[in-house]
Amino acid sequence: MTKPKTLEKFREVQAEIARSGAAIFRDAAGAESLVIRYPYAVEYIHSYAEDSPFFLGLAEGKLLGSRCTNPRCRFLYATPRGHCMVCGKPTEWFELPKQGRVHSWTTCHFGGEAFLSETPYNLALVEFAGARSVLLARLKDCTESEIYVGMPVEARFSPTPKYSITDVWFVPAGR
């Protein structure tokens, strides 16, 4: 049995454990630590619960917000929620227009590991006429230099829905 390789750069340790499963890291003070690869994978049984109609709606090309049922409140949410955060009453589903405007935006040049292959991608908070909150979505078919606050955008829906928020995205209006 050969002893794991001793390395003095942490990056090299990372590469070595990916290759062989173990390495010894020697720090500047001479302390040696055994470092191993320790994988972890898990599948969740994720329920959308009360948010489910929104995701089913995307598959039908509908963008569903929710509206408070309290006649004195009627708060209209662009990102739906089952109960109103203002008055606590239940909400009802409400179909949002497919056109909106950019409330704020960014272009991500990095992302969580699972999303690195998709960079660069744009995110936009989209506002809709009448709604008192906004919706976060990807903004496609345009680049950093074209996007601005107030830009008219319209929704597009995936023809092959995966029942994810990524089933809807926005593009510049008229494109």
Added chain:
Amino acid sequence: MSPRASRSARARRTPSRPSPSRSSRGRRVYLVTGGVTKFAKAHPAMDFRLMVKRAYDYAAKGVPNLTADRIDGSRIAYFSDHFSRQLKAASMVQDYLGLNPKGSVRIEWGGATGGECFQAAYEAVASGRMDVCLAAGYETMSRVATWKGNEFIALASDTNFDFPLGGFYTGYYALMVVRHIYEYLRKGKFAGVKDEREAQRLAIAEGQRVMSWVSVKNHTNALHNPYAQYPKRLSVDDVLRSEMISYPLTREQICTMSDGAAVALLCDESRAKEFTDKPVRITGVGCGTDTMRLADRPFGKVPLFAHEKASDYEGLDYPGVHSFRAGRSAGLEAYRMAGITDPLRQLDFIELHDAYASSEIQTYEDLGLCRYGEGYDFTLSGAPFLKGLEYGLDVPEAGKIPVNPSGGLIACGHPVGATGLMQAVFAFWQLQGSVRKHFGDGTLQIRDAKRGAIHSHAGTGSSVTVSILERGF
């Protein structure tokens, strides 16, 4: 008329007295010692237990009269079970420090985990449940690759609506600052530019320039802090030219992943005097919250500080995504308790949660150092810079209220569970006047500092704590 009735009738006639200040509802609480490990990209030779032990041993040296049996219990903080894949890790810290079978509980509240831990220890002492309580926090973020770590952090956003879009916190803060720039630079300094898109480009460029000032300040301060992870001399151009992470935020405007631990020891008044001749009193604690999703933030009115008027904010939808209502709420509560009505003059320094240079500027406004909309000019005035340091920038008002004299999260690092406690320890040393002793360099010591604030902030401002610390000797 019965005596009882006459008493109550008299009570009704007596003009109502102001309600007692909140501090009188509990015992006085003091910070008597603290310790911090050097924050680093990776500490493979120490697991989380040993890191906390090192910080604890350092703290213990500061209070020679303290023996472990005098500690009544602990509050132990770390953010994510994912980073070490060890659940109930706080129990292992309690165990390693030899504090069993005393009471302890794990504290977690996103990025504000350290600040919440500090306040949980405060509450344990203020309530009389404990006389001496240890607050300890850590994070070992090096146990996964950087972009996997970003994914873990982003799991602290709504996994139905937000996470699947990119799993990236820097993206969320970029969305917030783009709107902040729109509200206050586009509609302010660049209001006169007719072409909308041109005006927004100019405003963002100006916002990036000012954010770079914050980065230069914090990295420069950290040159004199041996605990800091990334001390460096930078120019505004260096910051602007560093890699774009999420437009308009560049790499040097963002904190990084870190390993580190910090502890603070809190106790009541009589023990404080027994343990040290230089205790620091916690005179205010505040905490605020906001919606987890940025998209749900309401468009309402600004809760005002004493020095603000409703007319200052006519037509402003607040907080929207541009400001941290939780930070404002936390500040209001902590200031009220500490009797602060004019933070700019009544605070000598602030250690605040600058995970992003943008959020430092937004936080100046939340904490009332300037009005909403004035954060950029406030930065350029030099007010949050230290006096006497060479930043390569023109900072005429330097020293007015130094912000992040330690270097903040951007330069010190952000091992989440330790961060808020690191701020407490650095603030403690400032107020003791012991920065030279602990840093081996007195450059960052603010002369005669009597009162400071620490500010800890979780995911897009979904929860924020503010604590006020005052010299107690």
